[in-house]
Amino acid sequence: MIAKVTRGADVGNLLRYLYGPGGRNEHTDPHIVAGYRHPAALEPTRRADGKRHLRPLAEVLRSPLETMRRSRPAEPVWQCSLRTAPTDRPLTDEEWADVAEELMHQTGIAPRGDVEACRWIAVRHADDHIHVVATLAREDGRRPNITRDYLKARTVCQTVEQRYGLCRTAPADRTATPRPSRAELERAQRAGLQEPPRVALRRQVAAAAAASDSEEAFFADLRERGLAVRLRFSVRTPGEVTGYAVAVPEYTNSAGEPVFFSGGKLAADLTLPKLRHRWTDTVAYRPPTRSRRRTSGWSADHEVRAAAYREATRAAGTAAWQMRTLRDRRVRADLAAAAADVLHVTADITGNCELDKAADAYDRAAREPYGRPPPVTPYGSALRAVARLLAVTNVGWGDRREQKRDLTVDLLFLIANIADLIESTAEHRLAQQRLAQADAARRAARRLHAIRRIAAEPTVPMPPSVSETLEEGREMARLVAESFPIPLAEGLAATAVPSVRPLQGPQLPRGASKR
Numbered sequence: 001m002i003a004k005v006t007r008g009a010d011v012g013n014l015l016r017y018l019y020g021p022g023g024r025n026e027h028t029d030p031h032i033v034a035g036y037r038h039p040a041a042l043e044p045t046r047r048a049d050g051k052r053h054l055r056p057l058a059e060v061l062r063s064p065l066e067t068m069r070r071s072r073p074a075e076p077v078w079q080c081s082l083r084t085a086p087t088d089r090p091l092t093d094e095e096w097a098d099v100a101e102e103l104m105h106q107t108g109i110a111p112r113g114d115v116e117a118c119r120w121i122a123v124r125h126a127d128d129h130i131h132v133v134a135t136l137a138r139e140d141g142r143r144p145n146i147t148r149d150y151l152k153a154r155t156v157c158q159t160v161e162q163r164y165g166l167c168r169t170a171p172a173d174r175t176a177t178p179r180p181s182r183a184e185l186e187r188a189q190r191a192g193l194q195e196p197p198r199v200a201l202r203r204q205v206a207a208a209a210a211a212s213d214s215e216e217a218f219f220a221d222l223r224e225r226g227l228a229v230r231l232r233f234s235v236r237t238p239g240e241v242t243g244y245a246v247a248v249p250e251y252t253n254s255a256g257e258p259v260f261f262s263g264g265k266l267a268a269d270l271t272l273p274k275l276r277h278r279w280t281d282t283v284a285y286r287p288p289t290r291s292r293r294r295t296s297g298w299s300a301d302h303e304v305r306a307a308a309y310r311e312a313t314r315a316a317g318t319a320a321w322q323m324r325t326l327r328d329r330r331v332r333a334d335l336a337a338a339a340a341d342v343l344h345v346t347a348d349i350t351g352n353c354e355l356d357k358a359a360d361a362y363d364r365a366a367r368e369p370y371g372r373p374p375p376v377t378p379y380g381s382a383l384r385a386v387a388r389l390l391a392v393t394n395v396g397w398g399d400r401r402e403q404k405r406d407l408t409v410d411l412l413f414l415i416a417n418i419a420d421l422i423e424s425t426a427e428h429r430l431a432q433q434r435l436a437q438a439d440a441a442r443r444a445a446r447r448l449h450a451i452r453r454i455a456a457e458p459t460v461p462m463p464p465s466v467s468e469t470l471e472e473g474r475e476m477a478r479l480v481a482e483s484f485p486i487p488l489a490e491g492l493a494a495t496a497v498p499s500v501r502p503l504q505g506p507q508l509p510r511g512a513s514k515r
Contacts, residue, residue: 001084001161002169003103003153007075011135012058014077018123019044019052019130030125032477034097036110061119064137076136078109078146081155085167085413088129098124099160100132104154106147109134123292170436173369177202177267197251197259201227202266203356204365206244207348209275210384211391215241218275221277222246228258234323238316243272266513267363269337277373278337278384306394309410316342316417319383323424326379333368334380336425340366343418343444348471349394350411354451362444363423365437411450 003107008014019030032039044052044062065072082099083093092101100122110117154172161168170176180188180196188196204225212218224227225432232243246266247258263270269278319335340362347355347463367505368374426441 001082001099001157001166003083003150004081004158005150006079006081008077008079008262011061011077011133012054014079014133015044015058018133019054022125026296030259031093032122033093033122034100034125035121035131036117038120039097051350057121060136061117061121061133064119064135064139066139067135067139068143070143073143078134078136078149080132081129081188082132082157084511085169086128086165086171088128091164093124096124096130098347099156100130102160103156104134105130106159107146107152109136109146109149112317114227118144121191135168141182168435173434173436174268174362174371174436175367175369175388175434177363178265197248198261199360200264201246201248201261202270203344203347203360205266205270206262206340206359207344209278210344210387211348213279213388215272215276215279220283220438228260230260232262240244241272267367269367271371273369274373277376280376305393306410308386308389309414312342312346313410313414313417315383315386316414316421319379320417320421320424322379323428328377330375331377332428333374334377335383335421336428337368337374338380338383339418339421341384343389343392343422345391346411346414346418349390352451354447355415356484358447358451360442361447362422363440365422365429365441365444367437384453403437409497415448415452419445419452422448 018027021027032043035042042057044054045152047053065076080103083105100120101112104117104120105112110120113349116135116139118136118138120132122130122132124130136144151172155168158171160166178198184198186194203229205222208218208221208225212221217230219231226249228247228249230243230245230247232238232245234242243262243264245260245262247260249258251259253259256501263275264273268274271435316339319339321334323332338414340359343355343359343362345358374380422441422445426438426445429441
């Protein structure tokens with residue numbers, strides 16, 4: 001069960017919507033299932049034309065506002081939508097009434113046994129959800145305490161799920177990213193975009209933060225990506241930057257101005273204070289002063305890039321071993337967060353959309369609850385350092401046609417060890433009883449394994465002589481792989497791919513989707 005809390009100013013408009021046909025005629029048989037009085041006494045009567053007479057009910061709900069001792073709130077109408085999962089059984093009116101009463105009790109709007117509580121009703125107009133409406137004014141003229149009402153509503157959903165055997169959902173631990181609103185989704189669909197700008201901005205900001213080691217480098221990288229950056233300055237200390245917001249210049253509002261999203265609106269760990277906390281690590285790779293974006297003017301040698309991939313592979317394998325063996329919770333939290341940096345940078349430098357999806361899926365597993373930044377440790381700092389090394393050494397990767405040799409094998413080795421690190425993170429989150437984060441890590445690992453399987457499939461038949469040569473290559477690869485911290489039994493089979501279909505740059509073969 002999920003809950004969505006909103007606030008409003010006019011209860012009359014809300015009642016007209018609840019008892020109306022709905023946006024797409026989805027409202028069927030709207031009726032009150034619970035309230036501060038018996039539902040039969042609150043149910044609006046029908047007029048001669050068949051419509052509901054809603055004004056008396058609206059006036060009854062509004063009346064406590066007239067007796068408030070303090071000034072009435074600007075948005076006195078509190079509304080919560082409660083919806084069950086598509087796989088859940090339909091609840092009866094009595095069960096929905098119990099759910100609504102539990103919600104009012106847990107949020108403190110109308111505790112059980114409190115005769116001076118707020119007035120409220122619960123309207124059901126579909127099988128799978130109800131709307132609970134309350135006026136934020138108690139009968140004794142005081143305001144109710146609705147602090148952290150959303151988190152309390154989330155707790156109610158979990159209580160009801162266990163009580164009625166419904167589909168279990170994740171707690172409100174603030175590890176999930178803010179989802180695009182319905183307006184953003186519909187606007188992106190009308191514009192023909194594959195995803196809302198909020199999602200693309202989150203991915204680019206995360207990649208820039210992972211590739212940077214300072215505030216200046218971070219903002220420079222954002223601008224080089226073609227994003228509009230707006231800084232927020234302190235009122236008390238002039239010149240001190242306290243926050244930032246980014247926008248896609250082409251994505252504008254009705255006034256033609258870019259729509260900016262602050263770091264906190266993108267993800268809980270992308271606020272400027274938390275990014276500064278991340279950049280306090282002691283083991284850092286200092287990039288050259290020149291631009292680090294992919295340009296055709298400067299390019300690292302193939303050997304340098306290959307060495308960077310091998311170093312990142314070793315670091316990811318070592319981090320997976322540390323995640324499984326070290327028992328320090330601070331180290332594990334830092335390794336889980338640093339793994340997201342490596343994955344975001346890998347997706348960014350390859351331009352592969354499947355890696356982007358894997359990074360998006362893993363983001364929730366990497367965060368600590370309630371937006372707390374993980375402590376910076378040498379173990380996580382070493383992993384972040386190789387992420388920055390990957391970003392720096394892949395400058396000039398934009399024109400892949402100029403590359404004479406490819407790094408597909410090195411990339412597959414890196415993906416294999418990142419997948420192993422993420423699987424160890426899933427085991428850690430499962431041991432912590434954080435089921436949503438464990439599931440996010442598993443989904444990311446499955447995507448990475450799917451990428452490796454697609455890349456390992458031969459696309460053309462091989463002559464016998466080539467097959468014998470590849471067998472010798474596999475045997476040599478097995479011997480070389482003994483130096484890796486984590487066995488790569490499945491990844492070794494992919495060594496046959498580059499000999500069959502040479503690639504330009506560290507891009508994945510045909511079959512893995514690209515942007």
